[in-house]
Amino acid sequence: MALEIGTNPMGMDAVAAHLVAAFAGLQDVRVQEPDTVVARCDKGVLHELAQGLKDDVEVGYETLNFIAGVDHVKHFESVYHVYSWKTNTYLELHVEVPRGKAELATVTDVWPAADWHEREAWDMVGIRYLGHPDLRRILLKDDFVGHPLRKDYVDLIENHPHV
């Protein structure tokens, strides 16, 4: 790819229109200037959609930058930030995860970079990624109790054995 840094041969609106036309699973597609498309999808279609987004010929989100786990109190959210080298644009894909059953399909088989990011989201927010090859805690110690970035987390004495 001999694209100059920051150039987008398609234009943001064309990228968004292409995504709307090609992927029925994407909802609420909107452009966030200068270089990001924000969208939402149901958790059921995430895996299929991720594979499609990566394999897409015109845009092709080949790189996973990071996955964020968010606690919105009523529900969790798993946010995928992916990057297209063909258009130099980002896609910010929000997936709602119900709080009672925080489970979601893994995308490690689509983007291998998802491995540690999903482990971190599991560690901090407690979203369980089904099908992940090795879903262990990544930052906290193995016997940590709870998920500290949940809004309802209370600091437990079990997690402070040295006090």
Place this chain on the structure above:
Amino acid sequence: MTDAVPDRLKIRYPKLEHFQQPNVITTTADFIFSWARSHSVFPFTYGLACCAIEMLSSGFARFDVARYGMEVFRPTPRQCDLMIVAGTVNEKMAPVLKLLYDQMAEPKWVISMGACATSGGPFYDGYNVVNGVDKIVPVDVYIPGCPPRPEALFQGLLELQGKIQQHKFVAESPAGSAAGEA
């Protein structure tokens, strides 16, 4: 200026010009050994956070911890006397820190550098932070600051030198049972 230096930090060096001809020194074993110990401290490279940057800065030419004979930072606990805990100790690091401290050979000392290692600092309420390294290992000198400047670290090292020189390591035997008579 010398009046500002506390007595316990004054080091009574024999000066070189006293030795222009073959000579003899008379001193105590405590003095000569603690003098040697306090000027050949090997610190253990234990940088955990931003305090480590100040600790590294102390090691280089601008501040130059070598002036105190403490420049030999070692990455292994087996060769070290002094553990400078520079940074936030979290719960996952705590057992590792204890293990490394236990692996250091006696005599050994610990300096708690900065607010985090002393009390948890700005992360006092953190879900994964040990509120002070003294919960895990005994600490000899605490250095305040966030992070402390290299000068503050040197002040702490001088305090530690004073503490080492006060140390009476020759055992005072009970009367009648001195070594050699038993």
